[in-house]
Amino acid sequence: MHIYVHVPFCQRRCSYCDFSIAVRKRIPAQEYVDAIIGELARVGSPAATPRGNDTIYFGGGTPSLLPPAAIATILEKVLPRTTHDVPRTGVEVTLEANPEDVTPDHAVAWRAAGINRVSLGAQSFDDTVLKWMHRSHDAAQTTRAVQALRDAGIENISLDLIFGLPEELKRNWERDLDMAHALRTTHLSVYGLTVEPRTPLDRWISRGATHAPDEERYAEEYLFAHRRLTADGFVFYEVSNAARDGLRSQHNSAYWSGKAYVGLGPAAHSFDGTTRRWNLRAWEAYRRAVAEGRSAVESEERLTEEQRALEQAYLGLRTIEGLPVTAFARLRPPLTAQGWLEVVDGRVKCTPEGWLRLDSIVNEISHDRAAY
Ligand code: SF4
Numbered sequence: 616m617h618i619y620v621h622v623p624f625c626q627r628r629c630s631y632c633d634f635s636i637a638v639r640k641r642i643p644a645q646e647y648v649d650a651i652i653g654e655l656a657r658v659g660s661p662a663a664t665p666r667g668n669d670t671i672y673f674g675g676g677t678p679s680l681l682p683p684a685a686i687a688t689i690l691e692k693v694l695p696r697t698t699h700d701v702p703r704t705g706v707e708v709t710l711e712a713n714p715e716d717v718t719p720d721h722a723v724a725w726r727a728a729g730i731n732r733v734s735l736g737a738q739s740f741d742d743t744v745l746k747w748m749h750r751s752h753d754a755a756q757t758t759r760a761v762q763a764l765r766d767a768g769i770e771n772i773s774l775d776l777i778f779g780l781p782e783e784l785k786r787n788w789e790r791d792l793d794m795a796h797a798l799r800t801t802h803l804s805v806y807g808l809t810v811e812p813r814t815p816l817d818r819w820i821s822r823g824a825t826h827a828p829d830e831e832r833y834a835e836e837y838l839f840a841h842r843r844l845t846a847d848g849f850v851f852y853e854v855s856n857a858a859r860d861g862l863r864s865q866h867n868s869a870y871w872s873g874k875a876y877v878g879l880g881p882a883a884h885s886f887d888g889t890t891r892r893w894n895l896r897a898w899e900a901y902r903r904a905v906a907e908g909r910s911a912v913e914s915e916e917r918l919t920e921e922q923r924a925l926e927q928a929y930l931g932l933r934t935i936e937g938l939p940v941t942a943f944a945r946l947r948p949p950l951t952a953q954g955w956l957e958v959v960d961g962r963v964k965c966t967p968e969g970w971l972r973l974d975s976i977v978n979e980i981s982h983d984r985a986a987y
Contacts, residue, residue, distance in 0.1 A: 617869040618671045618693055620651065621880030622678040623898045630749045630819070631777075633811035635882040636676050637898040644685040646902060651689055653905040654879050654894075670707045670866035673730075679712035683724030686710065690729045707732055707771075707865040715752040717760035722767035732771040732864075733764050734804070739776065740794035744786050748777070749815065754794070761798045771862055773802035778840065779833035780808055781826045788836045792843050801862040804855050805840050807833050834971055841967040852935045854970040871930045873923075881911075890917045929977045932956075937964030 624647075625636045671693060673686065694708065709732040710725060717735070725733070739745055740754040757774070764772055774795050780786045795803055808828050810817050819825045841851055849857035853871060856864065869876060878885045881901035884893045892915040895901040904911045918926065931938035940961050955969030955976060969976060 616669050617866060617874060617876035618669075619866075619876060619878040619880075619883055620671070620673045620678075620689060621676065621878065621883040621894075622647070622673055622681055623676040623881050624680050625675070625677045626680065626751060627749055628815065630747065630815040631808055631811065633814050634676070635896045637881075642680045642682075644682050647681065648685045648688050650902045650905045651879050652692060654911055655692055657905070657908075657910065658877065658879075658885075670709070670869060672709045672711075672866040674711050676711075677713050677716070678710050679716035679721070683721055683728060686725065686730070687728035694729050709734055709864070709866055711736065712760070713750075713752060714756040714760040717756075717763050719763045719766060722763045722769060726767045726769055731769060732773070733769055734773040734775065734802075734864075735760055737774040737776060737795065739786065740791050741786055744780065744784055747784060758798065761800065770801070772798075772800040773804060773864070774798070774800050775804045775806065777806050777808050778836040779828045781828055782832065783826065788839065789843070792840060796843075796847050801859050802864065803844060803849060803857045805837070805857070806855055807837060837971055838967055850935070851967070854933045854965070854973055868934075871934050873927055873930055889923070890915055925977075925981055928980060929973075932963075932965050932969075932973060932976065935964065937962040939963075 623635060623637045624639050624642050625632075626638065626640065628636065628638055671690070673681075678686070690708070694706065706729075708729050710730045711734045713736050717733075735757060736750075737757045738748055738750060740757065742753045745753060761772055764770075776791060776795060778788055808816075810820060810827055816825070820827050840857075844851065844857045849859050850861075851857045852863050853867070856867065858864075873888075875887050876885060878892075878894065881894055881898050882896040884891060886892075892912045894911045895904055895913045901911050928938060937959075940958055940963055953968075954966055955972055956963055957966055957969075958964075965973060965976070
């Protein structure tokens with residue numbers, strides 16, 4: 616069982632973010648917990664069991680804005696007390712957190728509630744860049760957050776970093792990777808900055824206050840991260856994710872291998888192997904639906920066999936596992952000739968250059984049914 620809990624609240628909108636969030640000064644924690652429990656009652660409470668491959672993931676938004684007691688109440692419903700210790704049971708319980716929310720007390724309370732993995736939205740170790748991003752933390756808070764988590768017994772820590780920023784910020788990507796490396800976390804996620812419509816960044820670019828990220832710089836920084844992190848002992852096991860000591864995100868790996876999952880909360884998606892459902896996006900609409908005893912599902916789509924095959928090809932190529940060569944009945948020679956794909960031990964895999972062009976590769980094979 617893989618359970619995703621979407622927590623939509625943020626205290627402000629980051630300059631590049633177009634996620635479905637609810638900006639709130641005061642977090643309506645009790646209403647949120649009631650809504651999640653109400654949705655659980657409706658969908659039939661999925662409970663993680665100690666089978667060794669279960670995961671629960673609090674994503675957002677900013678889940679760390681919820682009081683620890685609210686997180687504990689939700690976990691009580693989906694995570695039996697006896698399964699709280701991941702080494703014993705294999706249940707990975709992740710909380711996305713912003714560094715400024717990670718106090719020693721919160722870290723201890725999260726651990727007691729069952730959280731055993733934290734994904735920290737570090738983004739950069741340059742305070743000027745963090746201000747430009749509208750982040751509410753500074754670099755020193757990220758360092759303190761990692762320490763507080765370790766002191767509380769949470770060793771499995773991931774950092775998010777964003778690359779490909781506009782030239783004029785003079786961001787030193789190598790320095791940021793060095794700072795992240797110095798913290799010795801188990802996992803790093805690196806995301807390229809994209810300009811989404813109607814974000815503050817989009818507006819700044821439209822009025823000439825900043826420049827759109829440069830494609831060449833984007834590619835250079837992505838490839839540099841590959842070289843640097845690989846040399847530092849990380850394995851890039853997915854286009855944006857690198858892990859040390861085999862500590863991959865089991866939850867996200869379940870998505871990438873096409874496993875079924877249950878999503879709770881506004882905008883959360885669920886998948887049962889053939890049908891994908893998604894909840895109402897807006898917090899208020901979601902809360903009202905659950906409170907009135909209606910389904911929170913906004914819509915659903917049943918994937919055709921062809922869609923599933925293409926999705927499988929896309930997900931497989933995102934990961935280091937790639938796809939069996941036999942899945943490509945007619946692998947197009949130009950793809951391998953360009954150095955974007957390689958065949959290793961009977962499997963077709965993206966090279967780092969290929970991962971940079973994953974969308975083009977998938978677009979190409981989507982027009983050729985025989986290729987996947
Ligand atoms: S904290 Fe995350 S979800 Fe919230 S606004 Fe920033 S990027 Fe978006």
